[in-house]
Amino acid sequence: MTSKTTALPPGSFFDQQGKYKGILGWLTSTDHKRIGIMYLMCILVFFLVGVTLGGIMKLELLRPGAQYMDAQTYNGMFTVHGIIMIFMVVIPGLSAVFGNFFLPIMIGAKDVAFPRLNLFSWYLFLLGSTIAVLSQFGGNGPDTGWTFYAPYAINSKTNVSTAVLAAFVLGFSSILTGLNFIVTVHRMRAKGMTWFKMPLFPWSLYATAWIQVLATPIVGITLLMVIAERTLRIGFFDPSLGGDPILYQHLFWIYSHPAVYIMILPAMGAVTEIIPTFCQRKVFGYQAIVLSSLAIAGVGYLVWGHHMFTSGMSDFSRMAFSFLTFIVAIPSAIKVFNWIATMYKGSILIKTPFLYTISFIFQFMIGGLTGLTLGALATDIHVHDTYYVVAHFHYIVFGGMGFAFFAAIHYWFPKMFGRMYDEKLGTVAWAIVFSGFTLLYFPMFILGLRGMPRRYFDYLPEYSSGHFISSIGAFVLIIGIILMVYNLVKAARTGELAPANPWNGRTLEWKVASPPPLENFDHDVEVTEHPYDYE
Amino acid sequence: MQHGKTHITSYRTHGIILVLLLFLTTITITVTWLDVGRLSVGVAMFVACIKASLVLLYFMHLKFDELIFKIFAGMVILLLAIVFVITFFDYLFR
Numbered sequence: 001m002t003s004k005t006t007a008l009p010p011g012s013f014f015d016q017q018g019k020y021k022g023i024l025g026w027l028t029s030t031d032h033k034r035i036g037i038m039y040l041m042c043i044l045v046f047f048l049v050g051v052t053l054g055g056i057m058k059l060e061l062l063r064p065g066a067q068y069m070d071a072q073t074y075n076g077m078f079t080v081h082g083i084i085m086i087f088m089v090v091i092p093g094l095s096a097v098f099g100n101f102f103l104p105i106m107i108g109a110k111d112v113a114f115p116r117l118n119l120f121s122w123y124l125f126l127l128g129s130t131i132a133v134l135s136q137f138g139g140n141g142p143d144t145g146w147t148f149y150a151p152y153a154i155n156s157k158t159n160v161s162t163a164v165l166a167a168f169v170l171g172f173s174s175i176l177t178g179l180n181f182i183v184t185v186h187r188m189r190a191k192g193m194t195w196f197k198m199p200l201f202p203w204s205l206y207a208t209a210w211i212q213v214l215a216t217p218i219v220g221i222t223l224l225m226v227i228a229e230r231t232l233r234i235g236f237f238d239p240s241l242g243g244d245p246i247l248y249q250h251l252f253w254i255y256s257h258p259a260v261y262i263m264i265l266p267a268m269g270a271v272t273e274i275i276p277t278f279c280q281r282k283v284f285g286y287q288a289i290v291l292s293s294l295a296i297a298g299v300g301y302l303v304w305g306h307h308m309f310t311s312g313m314s315d316f317s318r319m320a321f322s323f324l325t326f327i328v329a330i331p332s333a334i335k336v337f338n339w340i341a342t343m344y345k346g347s348i349l350i351k352t353p354f355l356y357t358i359s360f361i362f363q364f365m366i367g368g369l370t371g372l373t374l375g376a377l378a379t380d381i382h383v384h385d386t387y388y389v390v391a392h393f394h395y396i397v398f399g400g401m402g403f404a405f406f407a408a409i410h411y412w413f414p415k416m417f418g419r420m421y422d423e424k425l426g427t428v429a430w431a432i433v434f435s436g437f438t439l440l441y442f443p444m445f446i447l448g449l450r451g452m453p454r455r456y457f458d459y460l461p462e463y464s465s466g467h468f469i470s471s472i473g474a475f476v477l478i479i480g481i482i483l484m485v486y487n488l489v490k491a492a493r494t495g496e497l498a499p500a501n502p503w504n505g506r507t508l509e510w511k512v513a514s515p516p517p518l519e520n521f522d523h524d525v526e527v528t529e530h531p532y533d534y535e
Numbered sequence: 536m537q538h539g540k541t542h543i544t545s546y547r548t549h550g551i552i553l554v555l556l557l558f559l560t561t562i563t564i565t566v567t568w569l570d571v572g573r574l575s576v577g578v579a580m581f582v583a584c585i586k587a588s589l590v591l592l593y594f595m596h597l598k599f600d601e602l603i604f605k606i607f608a609g610m611v612i613l614l615l616a617i618v619f620v621i622t623f624f625d626y627l628f629r
């Protein structure tokens with residue numbers, strides 16, 4: 001092994017390219033790997049901002065009574081927290097970062113199908129994020145929650161229109177990335193890379209891309225309707241203008257439920273790459289995994305009404321949506337069985353990426369099974385809009401998608417940056433993050449069952465102990481996250497040089513240098529074997 | 536990449552489609568004047584569907600494209616139809 005600050009070997013994509021140097025060289029680069037890293041930087045910053053806001057909220061909730069802020073400030077906080085985390089972190093999340101970086105490499109291509117469009121998507125992402133930040137200044141930050149429910153969003157005096165515009169622009173970025181990936185998968189696969197020889201992460205990106213393209217326009221139009229209603233007083237959603245508030249909820253969730261699959265499918269895909277590598281075993285049930293991804297994408301499109309059980313929808317709809325919601329649990333469970341069966345009798349290497357992966361499975365199962373409580377009509381009436389829902393979706397979005405992101409960043413870090421992170425520090429950070437997470441969110445299930453409503457800045461004394469434990473958990477979690485980020489940032493600058501294939505993986509990205517050369521492969525790729533032929 | 540044959544639509548065809556679209560627009564407007572009650576929404580939707588199909592088929596060249604694109608477009612329309620049907624489970628039975 002080389003000493004600590006050896007320079008990266010020449011010839012990688014980090015080297016000078018194009019006519020601009022330094023930062024401009026990055027900002028004008030259409031290389032999918034550079035774009036992936038630029039997304040990573042932005043998303044990391046937004047994530048830390050979102051975490052900070054969450055931490056401040058938990059500080060307020062540490063003790064009953066108002067300590068640091070009033071109700072209005074708190075309303076603003078959970079709104080920005082939600083907008084940042086959903087639209088700027090988890091929706092782009094894995095597909096924009098690892099999808100951009102690894103999709104072309106894993107299917108043996110030089111780049112995505114439309115490299116310039118790809119860079120344009122990144123700029124749109126940046127523009128949308130900037131608008132979201134601006135919505136906080138000049139007047140009051142929006143206070144509607146990330147769901148912008150009518151009629152309140154129509155009448156709130158805060159900067160709702162700006163925030164809605166931000167979500168609209170971010171949606172565009174997402175659509176263009178999806179389009180790019182669909183065309184890339186159809187047209188850019190290397191010779192011999194047939195559909196069923198494609199690794200499973202690209203498969204999950206492909207399923208996700210379809211949802212991005214098909215569902216996002218709906219929320220786009222809906223958000224424009226909100227702006228039109230606010231400015232021109234056209235009565236779409238506000239009953240006092242002749243509109244229908246439940247129509248808003250339909251339109252919003254027709255996108256926003258599929259959006260949870262935009263988040264979780266690539267996360268499942270990443271985990272499906274990590275498990276075979278760290279168990280050195282052929283993935284169990286390749287085709288079942290592919291088909292369940294497609295089934296999740298398909299059926300997941302039709303369950304949006306489970307967010308509206310208590311809003312006054314027709315009884316028939318409620319039953320239909322409840323039924324469909326239970327159906328989606330099946331392909332999700334198939335995946336869990338596949339992961340476990342892949343591990344069975346494998347020679348498992350327990351390192352940081354694998355630790356995050358198994359905690360992903362654990363937390364995703366808790367999140368998914370509590371989702372069934374919410375999907376059953378009778379129980380949902382009891383727990384709707386309580387902390388039970390907050391716990392549920394944090395277990396899915398953070399415990400699932402977030403942990404899969406952490407697993408993926410540790411797994412692919414050597415490939416992306418050409419250096420190794422400190423394994424011991426990584427493990428310690430994982431232990432803190434995992435304990436903090438459990439301490440923070442598990443008590444919320446109990447609080448919710450006992451009736452603590454969501455989106456409140458204060459609570460009755462009987463909920464104090466639950467909130468207290470949960471707040472302590474938040475602080476532990478934040479310490480763990482800081483440690484993890486510190487470890488990675490340090491490794492990117494001074495870590496030991498990484499070999500081309502540190503984990504003995506089989507997919508194509510492990511067959512090129514770390515970090516990969518500019519156009520990924522020096523010669524034309526021809527694929528003959530299955531991606532997970534370990535034995 | 537090898538592309539399929541390219542097809543060039545004549546100005547004449549484009550012109551005819553344009554006139555048709557304008558004609559259909561006048562139908563939509565006329566119907567709002569005739570008081571046909573609940574039917575007016577139905578007529579408007581029906582006309583809009585025809586217009587959208589014309590644009591897809593001729594202006595966006597779907598008519599001359601490979602089968603796979605037609606299948607994709609068809610699936611999207613099917614999905615849209617399903618979403619409409621499911622939404623109306625609420626409106627019709629509320």
Ligand code: HEM
Binds near residue numbers: 368385396
């Ligand atoms: C896959 C990732 C998932 C994410 C990111 C996610 C996210 C969310 C979010 C953010 C909410 C809160 C909505 C609100 O503001 O009121 C929610 C509620 C809900 N989720 Fe999930 N969810 C996921 C998976 C699931 C699964 C697998 C199920 C069931 C099988 C499910 C069932 C529900 C139901 C029924 C509600 C409505 C609860 C209520 O409003 O009372 N979710 N979810």
Ligand SMILES: [Cu+2]
Binds near residue numbers: 256257304306307
């Ligand atoms: Cu949902």
